[in-house]
Amino acid sequence: xxxxxxxxxxxxxxxxxxxxxxxxxxxxxxxxxxxxxxxxxxxxxxxxxxxxxxxxxxxxxxxxxxxxxxxxxxxxxxxxxxxxxxxxxxxxxxxxxxxxxxxxxxxxxxxxxxxxxxxxxxxxxxxxxxxxxxxxxxxxxxxxxxxxxxxxxxxxxxxxxxxxxxxxxxxxxxxxxxxxxxxxxxxxxxxxxxxxxxxxxxxxxxxxxxxxxxxxxxxxxxxxxxxxxxxxxxxxxxxxxxxxxxxxxxxxxxxxxxxxxxxxxxxxxxxxxxxxxxxxxxxxxxxxxxxxxxxxxxxxxxxxxxxxxxxxxxxxxxxxxxxxxxxxxxxxxxxxxxxxxxxxxxxxxxxxxxxxxx
Numbered sequence: 592x593x594x595x596x597x598x599x600x601x602x603x604x605x606x607x608x609x610x611x612x613x614x615x616x617x618x619x620x621x622x623x624x625x626x627x628x629x630x631x632x633x634x635x636x637x638x639x640x641x642x643x644x645x646x647x648x649x650x651x652x653x654x655x656x657x658x659x660x661x662x663x664x665x666x667x668x669x670x671x672x673x674x675x676x677x678x679x680x681x682x683x684x685x686x687x688x689x690x691x692x693x694x695x696x697x698x699x700x701x702x703x704x705x706x707x708x709x710x711x712x713x714x715x716x717x718x719x720x721x722x723x724x725x726x727x728x729x730x731x732x733x734x735x736x737x738x739x740x741x742x743x744x745x746x747x748x749x750x751x752x753x754x755x756x757x758x759x760x761x762x763x764x765x766x767x768x769x770x771x772x773x774x775x776x777x778x779x780x781x782x783x784x785x786x787x788x789x790x791x792x793x794x795x796x797x798x799x800x801x802x803x804x805x806x807x808x809x810x811x812x813x814x815x816x817x818x819x820x821x822x823x824x825x826x827x828x829x830x831x832x833x834x835x836x837x838x839x840x841x842x843x844x845x846x847x848x849x850x851x852x853x854x855x856x857x858x859x860x861x862x863x864x865x866x867x868x869x870x871x872x873x874x875x876x877x878x879x880x881x882x883x884x885x886x887x888x889x890x891x892x893x894x895x896x897x898x899x900x901x902x903x904x905x906x907x908x909x910x911x912x913x914x915x916x917x918x919x920x921x922x923x924x925x926x927x928x929x930x931x932x933x934x935x936x937x938x939x940x941x942x943x944x945x946x947x948x949x
Contacts, residue, residue, distance in 0.1 A: 595619045598675045600660055600708065601682035603639035604629060606724055608646055608805050609844035610679045610851065615650040622673055624658040625682065628700070632689055642805055660704035663711075670715040677855050678721045680708055683775070687728070687900055690771035698774045705778035709785045709793070720792040720855045721782070724847075727797050727865065727907055729776040730757065731766025735905050745836045745875035746906040756840070756870060756908030759797070759863050769902040779863070786861030794854045796847070799867025799909045802930060803844035804937030815841060815879065819934045822883050822891045832899025835876040838906040842868040843925035843933075853918040862917070867909025872927045882927075886935055 597614050601607040602623025614621050623646070630638035646653055658665050660682050683701050684690060690697040705723060712721050727734075734757045738749040748754060763776050779795055786793030802815045821828045850866060874882070880891055914921065925933075 595676040596673055597621045597677045597679065598624065598669075598673070599679045599681065600624045601680075602655065603627065603643040603646070604681055605803055605805050605844050606801055606847050607679070607681040608642050609803065609848045610681070611646055611650060611653055613845070613848045613852070614677075615653050618652070620652045620654075621650070622654050622656060622669070622675075624656045624660065624669070626657050626659050628659070628682075628684070632684060632686065632693075660707055661699050663707050666707055666711045667715075670711045675712070675716050675719050678708065678712055678719055679724075679851055680705065680722065681724045683724070684771065685726075687769040687771050687902065690769060690774065694770050697770055698777070701771070701774035702777040702781070706781050709781060709791075713785065713789055713791060717789070717791060720858045721785070721794070722851050722854060723778065723782040723793065723795050725779040725782070725795045725797045725863075726772070726775045727757070727799050727867070727904070727909065728768060728772035728902070729763045729779050729797060730761045731763065731768035731772055732902050732904065733762050733766040734907055737906075739906055741836065744877045744881075745838050746833065747838065748906065748908075754870070755912060756867075756910040757865065758910040759865055759913055767902040769900075772902055783861045783863060790860055792858035792860055794858060794861075795863045796850065796866040797863060797909075798842075798847070799865070799907060800839040800841045801844060801847055802841050802934070804934050805844060814839065814876075815931070816934060818879055818883055818891070819887075819931070819938050821893075822887050822889050823935070823938050825889075825892065828880075828891055828893040829896050830876050830880075830893060831896045832903070833905055835880075835895060837899075837904065838873050838875045838908065839904075840868040840870065840873040840908045841927060841930060842866065842872060842909075842923065843930050846923050846925055849924075850914065850918070850921055853921045857918070859917065864914040864917075865909040865911060866914065867907075867911070868923060868927070869911050870908050872923065872930070873908045874927060883931060883935070886931055
């Protein structure tokens, strides 16, 4: 296999760190750009330095660069020094609620930072493959217009034709998004345009709930990770609206990275794909709480907040048909039980190490 030079932004985060490990194992040279803004956004619980140290110890060809994607000059220098073959862009301000408090920073990181990377790629390595990790929040609350049925523990789609979930034809305008959804929608459209207008190998993944043991989950972002952490550590958990029956589909970070690899092997300029766990990996808040309690043998202290988050989805399941049709070799390999088991074991190990360190 020809060695490639790969840039991963947000390399200490969930998907970024999984991409670093994956491509390093394959013998590629990986440059990771991350300035730990997650710690700035969410405080100590969101800090990702622990993941960076893990990468440094477990990889062979990984180089970390402390770089802010808003720094255009820094990006220019980085791209001049490295002929990248693949750019995996994961860096972001990822929270609905946090964006409300820092709207300028949110837009600069998510929208302007993405354009900075796209333009650096166009100027320095236009043949490279560029994969942008977008979000299903670009649809705003438009998916809530799909007819729903209220079941005992979850909401679900009422019509048979909606069984597979939300596909890429769902509109992204005339809906409430949250400011985070807007900044990511701007970046999503810019990435598509660089692919279509300039003919660059740009792809967009609109992620559902991306998860796994490398997630530094906090209340404002990372629902399964934070749920596991709160259950094991005895913290308090809040469920916002929809009777706790809101549904999310969950995909393990390793399955996201394998999808990135599939796209990079046969890029389709400007294409958009929903990327989530699909129906098999869907779960409601009530169901998730019950399952984590059962798997850990512990009770979660949680409270119900009547008001839902603005722009939030009632039921969101990713229709993966388009990606499966374009890349039939790819499939989901981690089911929900396996994901939760891995996260519980990782969280327990981390707690034990922290206690031993004290």
